Amino acid sequence: MSNYRIHGATGDWEIVVGLEVHAQVTSNAKLFSGASTQFGAEPNTQVSLVDAAMPGMLPVPNRECVRQAVRTGMAIEAEIHKWSRFDRKNYFYADLPQGYQISQLYHPIVGKGALTIEADEKAGIPEDRTIGIERIHIEQDAGKLMHDQHPTMSYVDLNRVGVALMEIVSDPDMTSPAEAGAYVRKLRAILRYVGSCDGNMEEGSMRADVNVSVRRVGDTELGTRTETKNVNSVRFVMQTIEHEAQRQVNVLEDGGTIVQETRLFDPGTGTTRSMRSKEDAHDYRYFPDPDLLPLELDDEFLEACRASLPELPDAKRLRYENELGLTPYNARELTADVEVFARFETLLGETASAIGKPEAKVATQVANWALSVAPGVVKSLGDEADVSHGTAARQAAILKMQDAGEISGGQAKEIYEIVLKTGREPDEIADTEGLKQVSDTGAIEAAIDAIIAGNGDKVEQYKGGKDKLFGFFVGQTMKAMQGKANPAVVNQILKDKLG
Amino acid sequence: MPRTENDFTQLGIREIRDGVAGGDFTAREVAESLNAAVEAATSLNAFIVTTPEKALEAADATDAARAAGKALGPMAGVPIGMKDLFCTNGVQTTAASHILEGFIPHYESTVSANLWAAGAGMLGKLNLDQFAMGSSNETSYFGNVSSPWRKAGSNAPMSPGGSSGGSSSAIAARLCPAATGTDTGGSIRQPAAFTGICGIKPTYGRCSRWGVVAFASSLDQAGPMARSVEDCAIMLGAMAGFDPKDSTSLDAPVPDWFGNLDADMRGKKVGIPREYRMEGTDQAILDSWDRGAEWLRDAGAEIVDVSLPHTKYALPAYYIVAPAEASSNLARYDGVRYGLRDLPDGAGLQDMYAATRAAGFGDEVKRRVMLGTYVLSAGFYDAYYTQAMKVRTLVQRDFDAAFEQCDVILAPTTPTASFPLNSLNDDPLTMYLNDVFAVPASLAGLPAMSVPATLTEDGLPLGLQIVGRAMDEQSVLNAGLAIEQRAGFTAQPEKWW
Numbered sequence: 001m002s003n004y005r006i007h008g009a010t011g012d013w014e015i016v017v018g019l020e021v022h023a024q025v026t027s028n029a030k031l032f033s034g035a036s037t038q039f040g041a042e043p044n045t046q047v048s049l050v051d052a053a054m055p056g057m058l059p060v061p062n063r064e065c066v067r068q069a070v071r072t073g074m075a076i077e078a079e080i081h082k083w084s085r086f087d088r089k090n091y092f093y094a095d096l097p098q099g100y101q102i103s104q105l106y107h108p109i110v111g112k113g114a115l116t117i118e119a120d121e122k123a124g125i126p127e128d129r130t131i132g133i134e135r136i137h138i139e140q141d142a143g144k145l146m147h148d149q150h151p152t153m154s155y156v157d158l159n160r161v162g163v164a165l166m167e168i169v170s171d172p173d174m175t176s177p178a179e180a181g182a183y184v185r186k187l188r189a190i191l192r193y194v195g196s197c198d199g200n201m202e203e204g205s206m207r208a209d210v211n212v213s214v215r216r217v218g219d220t221e222l223g224t225r226t227e228t229k230n231v232n233s234v235r236f237v238m239q240t241i242e243h244e245a246q247r248q249v250n251v252l253e254d255g256g257t258i259v260q261e262t263r264l265f266d267p268g269t270g271t272t273r274s275m276r277s278k279e280d281a282h283d284y285r286y287f288p289d290p291d292l293l294p295l296e297l298d299d300e301f302l303e304a305c306r307a308s309l310p311e312l313p314d315a316k317r318l319r320y321e322n323e324l325g326l327t328p329y330n331a332r333e334l335t336a337d338v339e340v341f342a343r344f345e346t347l348l349g350e351t352a353s354a355i356g357k358p359e360a361k362v363a364t365q366v367a368n369w370a371l372s373v374a375p376g377v378v379k380s381l382g383d384e385a386d387v388s389h390g391t392a393a394r395q396a397a398i399l400k401m402q403d404a405g406e407i408s409g410g411q412a413k414e415i416y417e418i419v420l421k422t423g424r425e426p427d428e429i430a431d432t433e434g435l436k437q438v439s440d441t442g443a444i445e446a447a448i449d450a451i452i453a454g455n456g457d458k459v460e461q462y463k464g465g466k467d468k469l470f471g472f473f474v475g476q477t478m479k480a481m482q483g484k485a486n487p488a489v490v491n492q493i494l495k496d497k498l499g
Numbered sequence: 500m501p502r503t504e505n506d507f508t509q510l511g512i513r514e515i516r517d518g519v520a521g522g523d524f525t526a527r528e529v530a531e532s533l534n535a536a537v538e539a540a541t542s543l544n545a546f547i548v549t550t551p552e553k554a555l556e557a558a559d560a561t562d563a564a565r566a567a568g569k570a571l572g573p574m575a576g577v578p579i580g581m582k583d584l585f586c587t588n589g590v591q592t593t594a595a596s597h598i599l600e601g602f603i604p605h606y607e608s609t610v611s612a613n614l615w616a617a618g619a620g621m622l623g624k625l626n627l628d629q630f631a632m633g634s635s636n637e638t639s640y641f642g643n644v645s646s647p648w649r650k651a652g653s654n655a656p657m658s659p660g661g662s663s664g665g666s667s668s669a670i671a672a673r674l675c676p677a678a679t680g681t682d683t684g685g686s687i688r689q690p691a692a693f694t695g696i697c698g699i700k701p702t703y704g705r706c707s708r709w710g711v712v713a714f715a716s717s718l719d720q721a722g723p724m725a726r727s728v729e730d731c732a733i734m735l736g737a738m739a740g741f742d743p744k745d746s747t748s749l750d751a752p753v754p755d756w757f758g759n760l761d762a763d764m765r766g767k768k769v770g771i772p773r774e775y776r777m778e779g780t781d782q783a784i785l786d787s788w789d790r791g792a793e794w795l796r797d798a799g800a801e802i803v804d805v806s807l808p809h810t811k812y813a814l815p816a817y818y819i820v821a822p823a824e825a826s827s828n829l830a831r832y833d834g835v836r837y838g839l840r841d842l843p844d845g846a847g848l849q850d851m852y853a854a855t856r857a858a859g860f861g862d863e864v865k866r867r868v869m870l871g872t873y874v875l876s877a878g879f880y881d882a883y884y885t886q887a888m889k890v891r892t893l894v895q896r897d898f899d900a901a902f903e904q905c906d907v908i909l910a911p912t913t914p915t916a917s918f919p920l921n922s923l924n925d926d927p928l929t930m931y932l933n934d935v936f937a938v939p940a941s942l943a944g945l946p947a948m949s950v951p952a953t954l955t956e957d958g959l960p961l962g963l964q965i966v967g968r969a970m971d972e973q974s975v976l977n978a979g980l981a982i983e984q985r986a987g988f989t990a991q992p993e994k995w996w
Contacts, residue, residue: 099830
């Protein structure tokens with residue numbers, strides 16, 4: 001449990017959140033027709049006879065969409081139902097040509113599963129939490145109405161009609177906006193790892209219906225919930241919860257009651273407003289779609305689905321911690337998204353082979369570089385950086401020089417700056433630009449001898465026990481060496497000479 | 500009846516295709532003869548649109564193929580009627596509803612495409628009950644279809660049955676040798692029985708539903724209607740086949756039903772379901788049923804009593820399941836994309852839906868859409884739909900048990916002979932009872948056929964129904980052939996149209 005509380009006038013309230021996430025299945029064709037699913041095409045250019053619900057047209061399930069739903073279910077360690085069935089959800093709207101959406105109410109393809117969100121003190125998540133997932137079912141998306149094309153008429157674009165969605169329904173297990181945000185991020189990461197959804201919330205590939213209720217701290221019964229539809233970013237999900245929970249508390253403390261209703265989130269104001277209440281809710285008249293046979297999955301299909309799963313975020317994170325020796329923070333950051341770990345693993349491989357050490361020996365260095373040093377350089381350069389110059393091989397070359405003590409951390413940054421600006425090779429930059437540490441003990445000794453000779457008083461004080469002065473000698477030496485001396489060598493010689 | 504010069508209207512599928520293949524006459528001669536018969540029979544109102552040019556085009560293609568020595572299809576040179584529930588590329592398809600008036604698909608249903616590929620040609624689109632909902636062909640937006648048959652001593656127009664009433668009327672009146680039908684709860688068998696012709700509803704899934712305007716998806720099944728069992732066998736072979744575009748299509752090879760026709764029933768058991776002996780069934784029907792059993796015994800079959808205990812629940816269950824599916828299937832007729840749109844001044848979307856559907860659907864369609872909407876509604880679903888689906892399972896089990904004891908079941912097709920048009924309009928329940936014997940096989944998805952047996956005292960045809968095991972159309976056709984050979988049904992309606 002989080003300690004997220006709403007401090008009302010009459011006491012403290014806690015919140016209960018459940019999410020229904022709609023994720024567009026990555027597939028070239030729609031759920032029941034062969035039409036393309038590409039985003040951004042001209043209106044009504046990706047519409048088959050089935051999508052337009054012409055008379056006599058029939059749906060045929062797309063096996064790839066089924067496969068992706070099963071793989072997603074396996075990724076959250078859910079029960080996979082070998083027997084599931086499609087139902088029709090009946091309602092009239094101009095963006096729904098059939099007059100019904102084909103969905104799965106009674107027998108979803110995926111049953112109970114769960115995912116874990118990691119503790120994150122800063123975000124207000126004190127400990128790891130397991131969020132239950134009630135089910136995943138597959139269903140058709142609807143089209144889109146456009147109200148701004150004509151003064152008195154609405155236009156309809158059927159391109160999205162029939163695109164496959166997974167509806168991923170969580171249990172009401174989240175107790176703070178932060179947990180809900182972490183849940184959506186984690187779910188998105190899993191979907192992207194699995195490759196079953198691109199997770200692109202801006203293009204509508206992922207959106208959430210947010211169910212919120214509040215209750216007094218200590219109450220065990222759930223309060224009446226509201227459902228805010230189609231929230232399309234993590235930040236908006238969190239804002240929706242904050243606003244909606246506060247609103248509910250205000251209503252209740254003013255002596256009102258919460259109406260079970262559907263609400264809309266307004267990103268402009270960060271508030272929600274009522275769309276329709278339960279009283280005028282549709283009666284969807286769900287019933288099994290008689291055009292479709294039950295979906296029956298055999299063991300061979302399930303095994304192939306399982307075999308195709310990649311290493312998933314939790315497993316990868318634990319491996320990074322236990323086998324690569326990374327800190328929990330680094331492991332979490334590096335496994336949060338597909339691109340991040342892919343870049344890291346490539347660089348790790350390159351670096352390990354360049355240096356000639358096992359990956360575990362260089363992982364921490366590479367992780368720090370990948371998470372903090374390299375992004376810092378890119379950020380500081382702004383438009384001057386051409387990140388395509390920063391290949392894994394070039395970064396590995398820099399890390400190799402650093403590992404060998406040939407360059408300092410500061411020099412590594414400088415070299416990488418030049419790499420990103422020019423595309424030149426790190427070794428050549430280090431040589432040509434004089435960006436190498438001096439490890440020549442003779443030169444360093446000479447410099448140190450001169451400093452000791454010129455600072456007799458300080459030497460006495462140091463020898464008298466003022467240990468802090470060691471830093472002074474290091475600084476003077478580095479200054480004399482114009483910052484290019486290898487600090488480890490400098491330290492060693494200083495210690496030897498100062499006794 | 501002897502064939503006069505250039506009159507090919509008496510010929511069946513087999514005679515036409517063999518005559519064309521053998522060079523006795525050309526396909527064009529046949530098409531011209533039937534086009535003329537169709538044109539002269541407008542008073543039957545069997546066709547919604549006629550397509551004489553399509554019939555000639557197909558005939559010419561057959562004649563050319565023959566001249567070029569190419570192999571001819573099993574329906575080569577045979578002009579047929581197409582029930583206007585099948586979408587036909589470039590030809591208006593209406594389901595006999597105002598809401599689809601003027602709708603011209605740019606695609607061809609799988610079944611009609613199969614028929615054209617087999618060499619058949621199209622005389623026109625046949626009238627039917629609106630959206631195939633009806634048992635008398637009185638619900639069509641394009642007017643009632645008259646049966647060519649009349650009661651002895653009366654000029655009252657009679658019902659050709661429904662919903663495939665345009666098909667049955669046209670075939671009985673010799674406007675076409677055969678036609679497509681569709682059967683959801685008897686819509687092939689009942690009109691066949693009313694008009695003295697044959698018709699078979701194959702096993703659910705044998706014929707693709709792709710491109711057929713849907714009524715009740717889990718029940719709809721296309722099948723042939725013709726004047727002989729062998730013609731039904733030929734045409735069914737041309738219509739059937741696995742279609743990946745229909746998820747409920749049977750992925751099984753199409754047997755050579757025609758080639759394997761065999762009226763020898765020795766070693767076969769014919770079940771007589773005792774529950775079909777219902778109150779309200781005409782004595783003439785019961786008599787013909789007994790005759791049918793005798794004919795099959797004569798053909799060598801053993802007659803056994805069987806029980807289908809849930810029969811009486813089948814019709815009520817059907818009138819829940821079929822309207823439920825229909826209420827959803829017909830939601831797409833909303834005025835948004837095609838077909839009728841009624842947009843009153845200042846109307847919003849909901850007003851447009853209401854106005855369009857009020858104007859576009861006939862009363863019977865509205866009745867069933869409302870029934871279906873009701874039984875699927877929250878709070879009623881379990882009491883009606885779930886219960887009906889349980890009954891459906893029990894009916895299927897009845898048949899499974901019966902087919903442990905027999906190979907085919909013999910029953911009447913209908914509880915009465917045809918009735919005058921407009922006589923049952925105000926009594927939908929009595930109308931629905933017409934399908935009481937037909938509906939159980941529909942709920943169970945089994946092959947079932949009607950063959951003509953006798954005439955009533957009034958001179959109206961009566962049919963006998965044969966129901967077989969799933970996938971066993973052959974036994975159904977064989978028993979039908981045995982009856983056909985013994986019934987000697989040669990009666991034809993006297994031409995008045």
